Amino acid sequence: MRRVFVRKQMQKAYNSGDFEKALEIASRNIDCEINGVVSKSIIVRLHWKKEEFEEVIHLLEKWPEAEVENLKQKAIEKLKRIRTYEKKSDDSSNFLQVRIDPTPANKKILKHVYDSEHLTKNWFQENSKLWFRHPNGWVYWDMPIDFNLNKTHPALLELATDVLLRPWNKEVKKPITKGRGFGKKLALSYSGGIDSTAAALLLPNDTILGYNERSFTSMLDHRNAFRIFDAWKKKLGRDVLKVPSNHEIIRTFHGKQVGFSTDYASGVHLILLADMFDLGSIAFGALIDNTWLQKGKWYRDFSQSGHWKLWSNRFREAGLELVLPINHISEAGALRVCEKSSLIDDINSCMRGNGVTGCGKCWKCFHKNGPLGREVDLNSKEISKFLTERPMRTAQHALWAIKILGAENLVPDLSELLQEDLSWWEKAYPKGLELIPQNHRDFVESKTSEYLQWMDDVTILEETNLFPKQ
Ligand SMILES: [Zn+2]
Structure with missing residues (x-):
């Protein structure tokens, strides 16, 4: 009786336009055996009514059983239509509406649908534009x-498809076409920030x-880069x-914000371009903070991790070595490397600055610009909140930055952690070198020695376990 009553009450609220009440009842009942599905459907419909299409897609991926009237596909179509942006014309006096996701001009190309069987058939060239x-x-x-x-080997197109679609499309995981030999050259996926500049300096x-x-x-400002x-x-x-590319919109079709589909989509x-440039290796600027430390907090043997085994093998299948040239240094190490280079005054990782200086108020400014001696407002809203x-967040590095900035008084509950000597965090981790392919290892090792000291006691890093999981 009670359950029938709940459903009636929810439907009544929904039909009479009292959406808040409907949402409140539905949210309480999503795990209910009898009313769970109808509750979820109501939640999805409420987001649809509010035109929150990304949330509709996100929820329906989580709760496929709540699908009604093909809302997921309809939300995808809606998003496609509204994805336009305003682009300034050259004299910046008038604005043009330009699509974020244009389509090929060639009608023959345009009529293709996604081919999940033959992954290489999803790639087309129109002059110098490459379409996927x-x-x-x-x-x-x-x-x-x-x-x-x-002139591009199918293996490269398959690996590219994998890094773009892996979270959502199982078929991209199949074996890669054999036969692409390793090229001779090395390229770095370069963002212009502190970390990838440090990577460039060690290569x-x-x-x-x-x-x-x-x-x-978008929010992302290219001026600093x-x-x-x-x-x-x-x-x-x-x-x-x-x-230039718009591939970061792929995620938005799955209810996520614009960004990289996987860690390696940035490259x-x-x-x-690996065949055009005869590449045998591609490097990415991943630090200790995201390799040997999980979420910057807990140590793990990264060389044995599923992530490393999977991706280093996938790249190798396509005739490429995956190189992580700064996996043996921390964010603090990267700052010190850049600080010693002639480029330091030209780097600023803050996304909210004016293109020359940082805003001084964001978390990036706190942990990147602060330790470089640049002005930071420790009482800003974002910095106080994150502290x-x-x-x-970014725990080990944040502790080091707090200490460097003398901000211990702002985090009295962490006084015990802050009593330790944290200078080891600026030093390099010798074991990380083992991850770097033989042909690049000696170079990275000797370059690292030019900039940084090596950790003499690696157990401090290997025993890192900050804010332990409950
Ligand atoms: Zn900032």
Whole structure:
């Protein structure tokens, strides 16, 4: 009786337009055996009514049983139609509406649907634009003029498909076509920030620096990145290759924010260019903070982790070594490497600054700009909020930064952790070198020694267990 009553009450609230009440009852009943499905359906419909299409998709991926009237597909279609952005014209006086996700001009290409059987058949070239047909639409890369899809080994297209779709499409996990031999050159997926600049500084001078340039307007500001690229050119005579692309929208079809589908999607442009540049290795700027430490808090043997085994093997299947040239240094180590280079005044990782200085108020400014001696407001809303969060984000590094900035008084409950000597956090972890392929290892080792000391007692790192899991 009670259950029938709950359902009637919920439907009555929904039908009479009292959505808050309907949502309140439905949220209480999602685990109920009898009313669970109807409760979930009501929640999904409420988000649909509010035009929260990303949430509709997200919920229906979590609760496929709550699907009604094909709302997931309808939400995807809606999102496709509204994905436009405002682009300033050159004189910045008028605005043009430009699609974030354009489609191929060639009608023959355009009629293709996603082929889950033959993954390489989802790739097309139109002049220097490389198109990828994903299950929910099209994304593109503006490739260098000499790029030729027909001269690109299928293994590279399959690996690229994997890094773009793995979280959602099982078929991308199948074995990669054999036969692509390792090339001779090395490229780094370069973002222009502190970490990847440190990676570039520890690699040979002929490493290709390749920037994934998000091709649409967003919170992400390219000015900081472009300033460091200028500095590379003026001070060190190096060019940075920029490849504009909108592939970061793929995630939004799964209810997530714009961003990389997987850790290695940030270098998908280099996978696609691997034959053109004769690449044998692609490097990514992952630090101790996300390799040997999980979430910057707990030590794990990264060399034995499922993540490392999976991805280093996948890259190898496509004739590429996966290189993590700063896996043996921490965020503090990366700061110290950059600090000693001629580029330091041209780097700023803050996304909210004016293109030259940081905002001084965000968490990035706190843990990156603060330790470099740049001005930071420790009482800003975001910094004070994050300092009081437990577990603290980017924990080991944040502790070090608190100490460097003399901000211990702001976190009295952490006084015990802050009594330790944290200078080890700036030093390099010798075991990390073992992860770097033999042909690059000696170089990275000797470069590291130019910039940093090596940890003499690795047990401090290997016993790290901050804010233990309950
Ligand atoms: Zn900032």
